[in-house]
Amino acid sequence: MRSKSIKKSLAATAVLASSVVTGVGLAGSAQATTAGASNSPLTITNGTHTVLYSGQAWTYQGNIAQASWAPDGSRIAYVDGNGNVVTERAGGGGIAVVAPAKAGATRSNPTWVDNGKAIVFAEKVNGASKLEAVPAYLAPGTQVDETDPLSFLGGQKFTEGAESAPDSNGDLLAFQHFNSATQQTDIYVQDSFGRGSAGPVLLAANGDSPTVSPDGKTIAFLRRDSSGYEQIWTAAWHGQDPNFPPGTPKQLTSGTKNHIAPTYSPDGTRIAYEASTQTSGKPEDVESIAANGTGQRVESNTWGFPSYRPSNPNTMVRLQGSDRIGTAIAASQAEWTTAPGNPGANKYPANNVVLSRSDQFADALGGSTLATSVGAPLLLTPSDHLDAGVKAEIARVLGPAKAGKTVYVLGGEQALSPAVANAVHAMGYTVKRLAGADRYATSVAIANEVTRTTQPGSGWQQPERVLVATGNLSPDALSAGAAAESGGHNGPFSGVVILTDDKKMPASTAAYLAQVKAHNNASYPTPVYGVGGAADTALTSIGFQHTPLVGATRYETSYLVARTFFGSWDEGQGSAPTNVGFATGANWADALSGGAFMGMKGGPLLLVNPATGEPASEAEAWLTGFSSSITTGYVFGGTAAVPSVTDSGVGNLIGAMGGQVNYVVNPKN
Template sequence: MPPRSISRPLALASAVALSATTAVVGATAAQASHPGNGSVLSASNGTNTIRFNNGSTLRLNTGDPTVTTATGAAWAPDGSRAIFATENGEIATIRHNDGGNYWWLSPPPEDNGPVIRYRDPVYRSEGIGVLWSAKEPGSPWRIEAQVASGGFYPRQLTPADGRHYLNPDSGPGALFVYQSQGGTVDTPSGTSQVGVFDGDSFDTILDDATNPSISPNGKRVAFVRGGQIHAANIDGSDVIAITSNAVAHDHPTWSPDGNTVAFTNGTGVATAPANGSGAANPTVVAGLSGTPSYQPQRRDTVARLAGSNRFGTATAVSQAHWATASDQNDPRQFADAVVLSRSDLFADALGGAALAAAKQGPLLMTPPTALTAAAEAEIRRILPTGKTVYLLGSTGAISTTVENRVKALGYQVKRLAGQNRYDTSITIANEVNPNPDYVLAATGADFPDALAAGAAAGSFNLPGSGSSAVVVLTNNKTLPAGTKTYLDRVQSTSLIFGIGVQGATATGPYDPIPVAGDNRYQTALFAAWVFFGGTDYAGVATGVNWPDALSGGALMATINGPLLLTRGNQSGLSIEPEVFLDEHSGSLDTALIFGGTGVVSTGQQAPIGAWISGPGGYTVVQNPTNVGIVGLPRGTSAQAATAAEPSRVRTAEELKAAAAGLEERLAQH
C-alpha cells in the first residue's frame, strides 16, 4: 500500500465505469442511526454541501480537486465527523464545523492494481470501526469493515458467494443490516433482500426489500419496498408502513431516540413517526434534499487524572481503571499484577508500560528506600495476595527494604534488573516475551521517545491480541553492548522500529523502520499514527517531565490508546496532539490528561475537549474512580477481534506502510 497522497491523478474518476440498476440498488445506503440526544437532521446530495434542518450548511472547501463533493454523508456517534463517498469513489471524513478539515479513510489506489470503488460508508455504533461497500471490475459488491482511521487494510465481511452486498447500516455491537442481490458479476439486478449479521451468521430477514436502516437499539429495521418506507422487527416480523403517500421514498434513517424515521420524499426529505401513525402525511423538511442522516449530540469526556505529587497522580491513574480486588461487583478491570518503579529517576522504568500491559496491572512509583503509603494502599486495594509485584531495577533503584515490605504484605516479588538501564530494559523485554513480534528501540538517555514507545508497545501485549512488542534502550545514537547482543538475537524474527532520531540512528545496522519526528512531540505523534487507530481513548501528558507520562503511558497501553505529548507549561495545546485528536474524533469519546494544571496547563484542557467532541460538547471530570473504561473478564482483551470487527492492532504490513507515509501525512495537515 503506497502512502496516501493529497494530489492524486484526476484520471481516477474515469478509471472504472460501474453499471448498476439505480432504481433497485439505490445510489447510497441508508445512514447509520446512533443513539443519543438531539434531532439535528442533515442531508447530502452529491454536491459540495451538507445541509441541516436548522438552516446551517457545511460546505466542502478542501482545496483538493478529488474531494469536492459528498455523497451519502453519515455521522460519527458524537457528531464530530461525517463520513462520505467522494466523487472518485473513495471514502473520507469531514469535521462537523470545518469543511476544509478532511481525512482519508479508504486505502489509496494501488500502483498498477485494480481500481476499487467504495460507497455506502457508515460508522459502527461505537465509532471505532466503519463499514462500507466496495468492488473492483470483475467482482461483485462486498461489505468491508475497517478501523475508523486511515492506514489499515479493510476486511471483507460478506460471503464470496457471487451475490452483491450493499448498503450496510450498523447497530449495537457487531450487529448490522445489509442489502443483497443477484445479477451479473458487475451489475446487481433482480429482486433484492435485506439481511442481518448478528456477529455469527448472515441471515435473510426480508424479501423484496432494499436500503435497510437499523434502529439505535438494534430491535427494528426500516427498509424500502415498492417505493414506500416500511419497518419490521430485526427478525423480519411485524412489518408496518411508515409511508403511504403517493411519491417515491428511499434512504430511511432513524432519529437518535428511535421515535422518528427520516427518508427521501420525492425530490426532498421528510420524516414520519416510526410507529406508522403518520404514514399518509409525512412531514416535509424544508431546504433538504439527498440522503438524510441524523447528527447525534453525544457529549464526550475530558478526564484529568492528577494528585498533589507524582505518587498521587499514579494512584489517580490506577483508580481510573483498576477494580478493588475485594469487590467482585466492581465494573472496573481486575488487576493481575503491579509494576513498581523508582520515583526519582526514569532510567529503569522506560520499559514498564509495555510490561504493565502484558501483566495486566498499573505502574506505581515509590522512592528507592521505602514503600510509600500511597503505593502500598493502592497495591493492597487492587491486588489479591499471592499475586506478583514486579520491581524495576536493582536494589540501588528499589531497595531490599521495599522488596521486603511488599513480601510482608503477602505478594510474590519478581525483580527485573540489569547492570545498567540498558540491560534492565532487556530483562524487562524478555519478561514480556523473549521472542517478540516487534522491538521498539528508543534512547535511554532521555525519557520522551521511550514513553511514547512504551504505550505503543504495550498495546500489542494485551492477552488475546495475538502479538507482542517490547521497548529496548539505546545510548542516544549508539548501541550499548547488551542491546546489540539482544538485537543480534531477535533481528531475524522481530520487526525493529527506531523511535526517535537517536533510536533510529543507533539501530541503523538492523535496517529499522524509523518513527522519528523533528522533536519529542512530533515523534509521539508519529508513534500514535503508526501504532494506533480507531481508539476510544487518547492520553495527553507533558513532554517536559516524565513521572505523569510514565504511569499514564501504562494505562494507555492497557486500554489501547496513544500517549501524546504536549508542551505542558504553555498556555495552549501543542499542534501535535491537536492533529491526532482531530483526525480520530469520530472514535474518541474520552481524552485523559495526566497531571495537574501545573503540569498540563488549564488553557490546554478546553482545546483537548473541543477537538475530540462534536456539537454536543464535552464534560470535564477530575479524578473519576471509573472513567468509563469497562472492565474485562480476566484473560480477555479489548483488542481481540470478533468475526465482525477488524483488529485495532495493525499488521506488520500496515505498520510499514504507515511509517513510510509519515512525512507526507504531516505535510498534508
C-alpha cells in the first residue's frame, strides 16, 4: 500500500520521543513474553535509540530503556524520555503515544495484556506507585483514559498504592507489591484482570521483578541471597482457585552474580537476564539459563534489558468463489464446521442459515446482523430457484433436519420466490420469511427478529444499539451490518440496522425509531447512529437525536464505523479488533456475506477501492496502530473484486518486520 499515505496518517497521531532518557541504571524488572516460536529473537535495549536484534543494531525514533514486544512482534512498547508511554513499529517509525506524560509522574515497565489489546504500566506519583492500564492504540482525537486494572477486584489482601513491575504473558498479570509490615516486596498474580476471580493471589513473599512463563504455568522472580546477589526463583501457578494454591518457590540460580530483569523466551525453554558480578552497578552482559536451571550461557557481551520478540506470524485469508454465490459458500465453509461437528475441538455447526437473493441488495442489508444474532452463515441464491451449491452447503452446516434448525428467507416472494422456500422446506428445515411492504419495512422486520432472538420474551424488545443507513445504496449499510452487534468483554450487543429512503425517513423506519425512543431507559438510552450522509440527513429531518458517522466517501464512512465500534478497549463501546475484513466498495454481494462472517469474528468490515485495493488512508494508519491486536485479515471475493495488493498491503500493515504473514485461500473449518 502507498507508503506516503501511511506515513502521513501516522504523523497525524505520532508524538516523537525525546532524545534523553534519564536514570538508566538498568536495575529493573522483567519484560513480558508471549508464547511464540523457538526461533523468536532476543532483543536488548539500553536507553539509546539502538535496539540490538539478533546481534544487529536497529535504530528507533525513541530512546528505549525497558521494552516489551506485542504478542505478534509488530510493535514495541516503552516509556520515552518525556514520560510518555509509547509504542513503535517493529524496525522503527510510527510512534503512537498511548499514555501522555503527566506532571510529577514516573512511568516504568509497560507490558502488553489482553493479547495485545492493552498495556499495563507502573506509575509513581509522590512516592506512591500503582498500576495503570490503557488501550494499546487509540485513533486520533480519542480521549486517553487510564484505568486501574485492579480497581474492580475483590478480596485483595493489601491496600493499593505500592504496586510496580507488572508483567504479563497476554493473559496473566503478575506484579510486585511493597509490604509495609515486612518492608519487603511480595509477588502477586491474577488472571485476565481478575474477571470471575477473587482478585490478586499471593504467589511468593520477599520477591521482585516477576516474569510470567508463556504458558502461564510458572512465575519466575528475583530474591536476594544472603550475600546480596539477586537470584532467580520460580513458583508454579495453578490459577485463581483457592483449592489449588501456588507452588512452593524453588531457587533456580546461585553463585556470586546478579541475575537482573529476567524474561522467558517465547517457547518457555529459557530465561534471559542481565548479569553482573557486582552487588550494585552496571550489568556486564546478557545471559540466559534453561528453565530447569541448567545450561547457562552468554547471549550477548552488550549489556542492557533483554526482551524476546515473539515470532507469531499474522494471517491473511482470502475467501473467494467463482462468483458471488461461491464466495458466500467459501465464507460459510471457513467459519462453520460440517454437522454434527466436534464441540470438543471447538468445531460447532450452525443451527440456522440466512438466505438472500443474489441479484439485488434491497431486502438483504440487515441480513448480516441477523446472521450474527442467530449464529448463521449468510448465503446467496438466485431469486427463482435454490442454487445446487447453496442447497448442499445448507445441508452440510445444518445436518439432518430436526426441530430448531431454521432457514431465514429475506424479502417477499418477489425477492425469493416460493420455489426457493419450498425447496428449503423439502429439505426438512423450518422456513421463516422476513418481509415487509418494501425494503425499509423489511429492514424493520429483520430488526425485530434480531432483538427477538437475542432477547427472548413477549412484546417489544429494545435493541441495545441502532445503526441507520440508506437503503438506496449498499455501502453504508454493509459497513454497519458487521458492526451492529459488536461488543466488549461481556459479549455481543443486540444491535440492528434499519434503512432510510436515501435522505427521507420512511414511515416504517420512523415508527421503529419512535418505539426505540418510547422504551428508552432515561439513564442509558439506546444509542442511534446515522451511518453516511443520507441517513444523517434523514434522522435530522425528523429531529431524532443521533451520532453521525459520515465520511467524505464510502471508504471513509466505513473507517469511521470501524473506529467507533472496534477502536477502543472498553466494555461499553467495543473491543480492539482481532480480526478485520475487507471487501470491495463498488459492489454489495461479497460485502454482504463478508459482513455476516465478520459479525461472527467480532471484527469490522472495511470497504476498499477496487481500483487501488486500498481502504481509506485513515484506515491504513488505524490498522498499523492496532497491529498489536490484529491477528487475521480476511479478504472477500476474487482478485477481480479486490486486487491481490490488498492481501500483501494489509499483511504489511498488521504484520511484523520481515514479512511475517501467512497467506491462505479458502480454509475449511
